[in-house]
Amino acid sequence: MAKKSLAERDQALIWHPYTQMQNAPAPIPIIRGEGVFLIAEDGKKYIDAVSSWWVNLHGHSHPYIAKKVSEQLNKLEHVIFAGFTHPGAIELAERLISILPDGQKKVFYSDNGSTAVEVALKMCFQYWSNQGKGKTKVLAFNNSYHGDTFGAMAVSARNAFTKPFEKLLFEVEFIDLPDQNNIEQLKLQISARVSDLSAFIFEPLVQGAGGMQMYEAAYLDELIKHCRENGILTIADEVMTGFGRTGKLFASDHLSEKADLMCFSKGLTGGTMALGITTCTIAIYEAFLSDNKLKTLFHGHSFTANPIACAAALASMDILLESETLGNIQRISESHQAFCGRVSQHPKVKCIRQTGTILALEWETLGETSYFNNLRDNLYNFFLEQGIILRPLGNIIYIMPPYCITNEQLDYIYKKIEEALERF
Numbered sequence: 001m002a003k004k005s006l007a008e009r010d011q012a013l014i015w016h017p018y019t020q021m022q023n024a025p026a027p028i029p030i031i032r033g034e035g036v037f038l039i040a041e042d043g044k045k046y047i048d049a050v051s052s053w054w055v056n057l058h059g060h061s062h063p064y065i066a067k068k069v070s071e072q073l074n075k076l077e078h079v080i081f082a083g084f085t086h087p088g089a090i091e092l093a094e095r096l097i098s099i100l101p102d103g104q105k106k107v108f109y110s111d112n113g114s115t116a117v118e119v120a121l122k123m124c125f126q127y128w129s130n131q132g133k134g135k136t137k138v139l140a141f142n143n144s145y146h147g148d149t150f151g152a153m154a155v156s157a158r159n160a161f162t163k164p165f166e167k168l169l170f171e172v173e174f175i176d177l178p179d180q181n182n183i184e185q186l187k188l189q190i191s192a193r194v195s196d197l198s199a200f201i202f203e204p205l206v207q208g209a210g211g212m213q214m215y216e217a218a219y220l221d222e223l224i225k226h227c228r229e230n231g232i233l234t235i236a237d238e239v240m241t242g243f244g245r246t247g248k249l250f251a252s253d254h255l256s257e258k259a260d261l262m263c264f265s266k267g268l269t270g271g272t273m274a275l276g277i278t279t280c281t282i283a284i285y286e287a288f289l290s291d292n293k294l295k296t297l298f299h300g301h302s303f304t305a306n307p308i309a310c311a312a313a314l315a316s317m318d319i320l321l322e323s324e325t326l327g328n329i330q331r332i333s334e335s336h337q338a339f340c341g342r343v344s345q346h347p348k349v350k351c352i353r354q355t356g357t358i359l360a361l362e363w364e365t366l367g368e369t370s371y372f373n374n375l376r377d378n379l380y381n382f383f384l385e386q387g388i389i390l391r392p393l394g395n396i397i398y399i400m401p402p403y404c405i406t407n408e409q410l411d412y413i414y415k416k417i418e419e420a421l422e423r424f
């Protein structure tokens, strides 16, 4: 009998994320990663223009991260994090706090972005309940995405993905993204609900899964300030925007107001290991200090603060803070800007926007649904054929590359997008 291919063995057993398995094309087996490239079993090289679901910062199989992770593997692979600690978790907490906006004082570890959000929400709800206040409602943006576990899903926009679970999701007050025209009305909307709103969660500056929607720091500042003045805690979900994506280390660095809690994952380890972090102010932390054991934050995961993941995060942070990397972030931002200028007038371009290293282009679909339905797959397949991984969100394609991408590689992607604009 002929030996089964990797794709066949995969299809025999594996259920993939966000994939309708009935008609899913065979998955592409990747056997190696090298810098900006993913290398398939058949030898084909792909530019990873989406940083493998937004996690990779410095390229694949980075030798420095590999070295640090490997050294850690020979020292300590894991230890229970209740009652025990380890040097990597301590150093990572110290170094992260030193680069975060002022006010973030305590670090809580978990496994991924969704759990980082769950922890932030539980901190907020219990912050109030520990003080005998039953504020349990959350304020969030329309079109938001905060993860796939139940709490994170509840504070995300309701859509086709959340539909089967609708009745099980807790109640959330959704508001539009703020702009010059609606900001005063949004504040009134918030003021009307102040008594039961416990927290406001937002993706600062860029809504990722919602189609890379971008909005201005000045109006978010106004909302954060309004929440603070009305006793509503604020959570900056930087799971996607953290670690340089928006041109500064954190999207919150574009703001003058500071959130009470922040969530991190994705780029935290440079895309090497699963790790989540929730940080908070001293006021939140202190609301859990008590002789009463019931005021404890009863939350933890088996792999909380895994030492290998912490080693990867420390190594990634070393590279991120090098002047060469910060220069690359600047270079990519400028390159994106120039491309925006070049194609913004194209009749197929409904909208093109950019924040730091993130570029998003919305295709004009002329309201034809059949065209629209095929467009996403046609674009995805076209770019794959050209050796580029670009995963459109509906009619929106975006580039969110690892920072090591060269100008030549960026120009190749831009050129292929321009070709696609003529073809589709």
Ligand SMILES: *Cc1c(COP(=O)(O)O)cnc(C)c1O
Pocket (backbone or CB within 6 Å): 112, 113, 114, 115, 117, 145, 146, 147, 148, 203, 208, 209, 237, 238, 239, 240, 241, 265, 266
């Ligand atoms: C991806 C994402 C999450 C969820 O992170 P996972 O690690 O996939 O659970 C949460 N918030 C934002 C803003 C994200 O982009």
